[in-house]
Amino acid sequence: MPQTADSIVVNDRAYRLPTEPAVVLCIDGCEPDYITQALQAGLMPSLQRMFQRGGTSLVAEAVMPTFTNPNNLSIVTGAPPAVHGIAGNYFLDRSTGAEVMMNEPELLRAPSLLAGISEAGVAVAVVTAKDKLRRLLGHGLAAGSICFSAEKADAATLDFVGLPLPDVYSAALSEFVFAAGVALLRAGRAKLLYLSTTDYIQHKCAPGTPGANAFYAMLDRYLGQLDELGARIALTADHGMNAKTDAAGQPRIVYLQPVLDAALGAGAARVILPITDPYVVHHGALGSFATVYLDDPARAIDALRALPGVELVLTQQQAAERFELPPDRIGDLVVVAERLVVLGTSPERHDLSALQDLPLRSHGGLSEQQVPLLFNRRLAQVPARPRNFDAFELLLNHVAA
Amino acid sequence: MPQTADSIVVNDRAYRLPTEPAVVLCIDGCEPDYITQALQAGLMPSLQRMFQRGGTSLVAEAVMPTFTNPNNLSIVTGAPPAVHGIAGNYFLDRSTGAEVMMNEPELLRAPSLLAGISEAGVAVAVVTAKDKLRRLLGHGLAAGSICFSAEKADAATLDFVGLPLPDVYSAALSEFVFAAGVALLRAGRAKLLYLSTTDYIQHKCAPGTPGANAFYAMLDRYLGQLDELGARIALTADHGMNAKTDAAGQPRIVYLQPVLDAALGAGAARVILPITDPYVVHHGALGSFATVYLDDPARAIDALRALPGVELVLTQQQAAERFELPPDRIGDLVVVAERLVVLGTSPERHDLSALQDLPLRSHGGLSEQQVPLLFNRRLAQVPARPRNFDAFELLLNHVAA
Structure with missing residues (x-):
């Protein structure tokens, strides 16, 4: 697809500019079984309806290492870490011997598709749970774009979202992200949204257990609202999650x-x-x-x-x-x-x-590479080996008419 | 350890004859997280006590393929399938083109340690959930040894165990195995027991979910009884268990x-x-x-x-x-x-x-190879890479004095 008036090319991939609201959710640490078990328990009726209505469920591969930063950057650039440069949460600068956090936009080696689409005149919003990701994900966004974190939401944002400032270690931090997405969509403030949560719950609770199910029931309420607002939705994850203990619960x-x-x-x-x-x-x-x-x-x-x-x-x-x-x-x-x-x-x-x-x-290993890639619409075309960073391309280019 | 009056050698491994009751449980499909989650939910107080008292928790490797027959046979022979010959539940006889079930003792290529220990005069009992394993596991047991399945328990056995005949597709099939083990130990009918369950529950329920937790709470009650009866106990599994679906629950x-x-x-x-x-x-x-x-x-x-x-x-x-x-x-x-x-x-x-x-x-793959290997006693010596078929050797030879 060559660059045209209604599409742009970023990192060698073409993206149609959205004609209806489009939301990509990155649910941090979302091992597929979290959703399977919550569906099975009847706690995700909105998602169930989306599937019954022809929505699409794929399992996609996350990039290695299966950590938050590399995968979030892959999703918003549509490219692997070799292209965008963020290979983990930090690395060693050999020249100084210093450990360098990879939170700084100057470490990015590729533009994000969010930046590209915002430059093309589309209203783009990015909401992250933790502030550390905000600057990386928001880098290059056109003036007027929206980009904030739940962790550092200011008074005006709290007022707009209608929730108090959440604790950084809480499910509420992620809920704030979803609520912000719904509020932005409802207010017509954005046409393309990227919502990225934190895996506080997933690090604590196994799929299907009460704490996990409560999180996914909460997510489902917001999915239902985004869907009702007419958005096309893609849900994926930065990585899965596995027990790292023996049967007695001791870490291995x-x-x-x-x-x-x-x-x-x-x-x-x-x-x-x-x-x-x-x-x-x-x-x-x-x-x-x-x-x-x-x-x-x-x-x-x-x-x-x-x-x-x-x-x-x-x-x-x-x-x-x-x-x-x-x-x-x-x-x-x-x-x-x-x-x-x-x-x-x-x-x-x-x-x-x-x-x-x-x-x-x-997480971090090969065993956390399989993540959900879900859509509330039918896809006209499905890749044989989907990757989580195909989310935007599939959502913008391949949703069936 | 050379063969002596108080030890025997089977398949090149020496086993001390038990001087106190010894029980090995093979919990079919016991992914370690089933126990972790049930412990976490406070539903395995007996196991918790055993750990607090100095019990041992290892993660061991099951044999490939991670199926029931190969692993049960490895556990009772102390050897991999190359030695005992049972490589799955069936294979193709090339000479006839027939698919041959590997349930027949004539397919066994190695004696079991249970047979060897029973021949040495120790009272041995084997209780399986399904009948298909009974003949393989009981092969070569000395006259007077006990070997029956829950599935085909006769009237006298039902009376002895004190439970009705369980449905073959039920948690009760495995409960019957545990109850039989306790009854045998209490009656002084066996000094060495091998109890092997079925993974009916594990195929259905994820770790930490209500159905799984109920199973492990039930197991814990019997573990407590076996422990109170003075037995040294090893608990392991034939294989783990994983979701084999996408997030929507569709099989992949x-x-x-x-x-x-x-x-x-x-x-x-x-x-x-x-x-x-x-x-x-x-x-x-x-x-x-x-x-x-x-x-x-x-x-x-x-x-x-x-x-x-x-x-x-x-x-x-x-x-x-x-x-x-x-x-x-x-x-x-x-x-x-x-x-x-x-x-x-x-x-x-x-x-x-x-x-x-x-x-x-x-199950069946590499991802189901990690299983629990638990003991209600402290081990004097722990292998660097334990296998599930080390269970009897560790229990009989390496429990700390």
Whole structure:
């Protein structure tokens, strides 16, 4: 589709400009079974109606690492991290030895389709749960576009949405995002919306359990409202979520730094856990993906591969190719843990006290790549291997007439 | 440990004869999170007490394919399927073209440790949920040993256990197994018990949901009784369990026969789904593992590997090596599906009507290999990579004094 008056091209993909309101929701940590179980419990009647009316349900692949930042950026750029540059929540700047948060727009290597569509004159709104994503997702939006976070909503926004400022660790933070989306649509303030939540609940509650079901019942009420307002809707996720414990609920952690210190000498390798961010209270900075910076990767590979619980060890080049990652932001080795296992640096660097009450659930690995990709309309065309970052293209270009 | 008056050797592993009652429970389809969630909900107080008292919780690897027969036989032989010969629920006899159920003791290639220990004079009892496993598990038991199924319990057994004959599709079938174990122990009728349940509930209910929690609360009551009777207890599973649907609850099925017919010509390949058995109502004969019998495997491999949802395609030799399987009972190719996907033959050969009410949950793949391996005692020694078929050795040889 060449660029025309009613379409634009961003990162080599064409997008039709919306002629009716279009909403993409990224439900953080939405393992497909969360929705399956809530539907099964009768708690998502609006979604059920959308499916009965011809809506589409796909399972799509998220990008690796299955973390929030890389996947949100992939969804809004329509491209893998190799293109947009955000390969995790932070990386190591080799020149300074500093750990650099990947929250800064200057680290972005590609424009977002949201920016492109807003530049084409469409009213675009982005609402995120946490503020850390806001600047990345809102980068390049045309003047007059809307972009705010629930976490840092100002007084006027609170008034507009009609909810109090939510706690950053709460289901209410995500509810605020949905409520804001409905309010924006109802007020005619936006034609294209991107709503991105937080996985506070998903880190705590397994699919089908009361806390999870309450979250998805809440989501369903807002889905129903968005649908009634005439929007075409796509729902996807940045990653899935799995238990990372034994049956007794104890976290299963493979600590990498001691192994590397033993193999290469103390401090010769530096382990980076790109799940780490300023908001790690709910998962102790433990995910199923790690990168390692070191001089002699070949010497460490065998020691890492021999570790029980390690699923995959790739060199920088292998990981960049297989996972479409920017090589300069992933270290020299990439380590992926098995489904029920997470990777840590050293025991003393992780605070596990928050895991005393609730068994660890987390993400980051291959086992969290399968996510829902749902539409409230029928698609005329469905890709054989959908990816979560196809959401905007499918919603804008391929909804059946 | 050489064979002595107080130990025996079976399949190259030594087992101390029990000096106190010892019970191994194989909880069919027990994904670790079933227990985690039930503990979290406060529904397994007996197990909680066992852990607090120094019990041991490991995650062990089940054998591939992650089906009932291969794993039960591995647990009672202490050996992988390459040794005991039971590689699934059935296989194709190439000489006759017949599909042969692997329920017959003559197909066994190794003795069970239960048989060996009973021959050494220890009172052994085996109780299974379904009758199909009874003959395999009971094979070679010394005269006077006890071996029966809940499904076909006779009048005297019903009277002894004190429960009515359970329906074969019910949680009660497994409860009968537990109750029988407690009754046998209480009556002093057995010193070594193997109790093996059915995954009727696990195929239907996700971890932490009401149906699952009720099952594990029931299990916990019997665990408490076994523990109070002074038994040392090991609990493991034949395989885990995962959702095999999209978020809408529709099964995700990759049908192999049409692909093979297109690649090789109609009927040139024959797909065998070794999950199939006389009891397939609850999962439509759909699991994540298939074997293919054909003349020219090389021609089919690429077509199978290209299928979305297929995780792994191995030749007979590769599969036999990697999964320790008997090559003559696994076909020419082995196909493994991704975590949320199952493999079918052709659409017309599967009855999906039973999946209308409840979303498909199943097993068979790599994603169901991680299972609990729990003990009500402290172990003096823990293997780095425990397997479910280490259960008897750990329980009999390595419980701390």
